[in-house]
Amino acid sequence: MLPIAMSDIHVHLEARHVEALFGRGHALSKWRDLTIPGQFACHETVEVVGPAGSIAGAVVVGPPRGQTQVEVSLGNAAVLGIQPPLRESGRLEGTPGATLVGTAGRVELGSGVIAAARHIHMHLRDARDFGVVDGQRVRVRVPGERGLVFEQVVVRVSEEYALEMHVDMEEGRAAAVTDFQLVELLR
Amino acid sequence: MLPIAMSDIHVHLEARHVEALFGRGHALSKWRDLTIPGQFACHETVEVVGPAGSIAGAVVVGPPRGQTQVEVSLGNAAVLGIQPPLRESGRLEGTPGATLVGTAGRVELGSGVIAAARHIHMHLRDARDFGVVDGQRVRVRVPGERGLVFEQVVVRVSEEYALEMHVDMEEGRAAAVTDFQLVELLR
Numbered sequence: 001m002l003p004i005a006m007s008d009i010h011v012h013l014e015a016r017h018v019e020a021l022f023g024r025g026h027a028l029s030k031w032r033d034l035t036i037p038g039q040f041a042c043h044e045t046v047e048v049v050g051p052a053g054s055i056a057g058a059v060v061v062g063p064p065r066g067q068t069q070v071e072v073s074l075g076n077a078a079v080l081g082i083q084p085p086l087r088e089s090g091r092l093e094g095t096p097g098a099t100l101v102g103t104a105g106r107v108e109l110g111s112g113v114i115a116a117a118r119h120i121h122m123h124l125r126d127a128r129d130f131g132v133v134d135g136q137r138v139r140v141r142v143p144g145e146r147g148l149v150f151e152q153v154v155v156r157v158s159e160e161y162a163l164e165m166h167v168d169m170e171e172g173r174a175a176a177v178t179d180f181q182l183v184e185l186l187r
Numbered sequence: 188m189l190p191i192a193m194s195d196i197h198v199h200l201e202a203r204h205v206e207a208l209f210g211r212g213h214a215l216s217k218w219r220d221l222t223i224p225g226q227f228a229c230h231e232t233v234e235v236v237g238p239a240g241s242i243a244g245a246v247v248v249g250p251p252r253g254q255t256q257v258e259v260s261l262g263n264a265a266v267l268g269i270q271p272p273l274r275e276s277g278r279l280e281g282t283p284g285a286t287l288v289g290t291a292g293r294v295e296l297g298s299g300v301i302a303a304a305r306h307i308h309m310h311l312r313d314a315r316d317f318g319v320v321d322g323q324r325v326r327v328r329v330p331g332e333r334g335l336v337f338e339q340v341v342v343r344v345s346e347e348y349a350l351e352m353h354v355d356m357e358e359g360r361a362a363a364v365t366d367f368q369l370v371e372l373l374r
Contacts, residue, residue, distance in 0.1 A: 074360035170357040
């Protein structure tokens with residue numbers, strides 16, 4: 001068994017985009033640590049703007065990354081009028097863009113919007129215990145009155161990861177997930 | 188195999204609530220037939236108001252019913268600030284209420300808000316072909332890059348039903364469903 005958590009719309013920012021959105025020399029302000037070691041939700045939020053509409057309050061996740069990435073649900077995508085592909089984090093080739101609006105400016109992204117592929121973060125020890133390897137796709141069962149079995153769940157193994165499955169809000173609600181409830185990796 | 192379709196937030200109205208919301212003597216205006224025989228989406232929409240927020244544009248589904256019922260997703264419920272139970276259509280005992288606002292007035296519901304349990308409508312012939320009975324719970328597999336297996340799918344059998352599975356928008360997006368794609372009832 002392993003814990004599951006839901007991710008709402010959020011953005012990872014390149015350092016130059018932090019400055020463009022929040023001002024020269026601005027440093028991200030930690031709101032709370034995430035369960036992904038070293039990652040934190042920030043007080044800063046952005047408005048994500050697409051051709052059909054916009055969504056305010058998208059949390060910035062720090063620290064800054066090499067490439068700005070916007071993670072949306074398919075419902076968010078419908079509001080924005082964007083068709084993002086289902087991708088693993090960091091795989092941004094050929095993805096659509098959007099406009100980000102912060103307190104000090106805006107950034108026009110040529111690419112970077114994805115619907116995150118559901119995945120499990122695992123430490124090397126966890127991967128050994130479950131008998132799986134990095135990049136493998138597995139099935140995960142969520143029990144309960146809205147129980148279901150997620151297929152196509154990507155295993156991501158790193159010595160920096162703590163054991164946790166991540167789904168978006170729609171995936172979580174489809175299974176009536178409660179954050180940090182336990183789910184079952186099926187062999 | 189059977190087709191699947193997604194339902195967005197919508198309301199079924201008692202005749203007296205049609206008048207309260209849209210005016211004395213008002214008759215619902217058909218926008219388009221649904222795939223459920225005899226049921227139709229109306230041009231009329233209502234705003235659904237809860238303690239935390241409101242959602243405009245909820246489509247009225249006709250014809251009028253004996254009891255007003257509001258079907259929301261768990262995401263809708265979070266916006267409204269309501270905790271609806273997971274229920275089959277028509278089972279409204281002990282459900283929370285909401286306020287409906289129409290063009291001519293408003294209705295304060297003491298109950299009637301549900302998150303619809305995912306279900307399959309089947310004609311008697313289909314039930315015989317699949318070897319299932321009314322009220323049975325089955326599993327249904329949605330194929331694809333976001334494939335999953337829905338458990339706890341309620342079978343509803345009637346000679347008035349055409350074969351179709353119904354899920355809410357979040358369930359559909361969690362599986363990247365396209366309306367009317369084919370899914371597999373698992374034995």
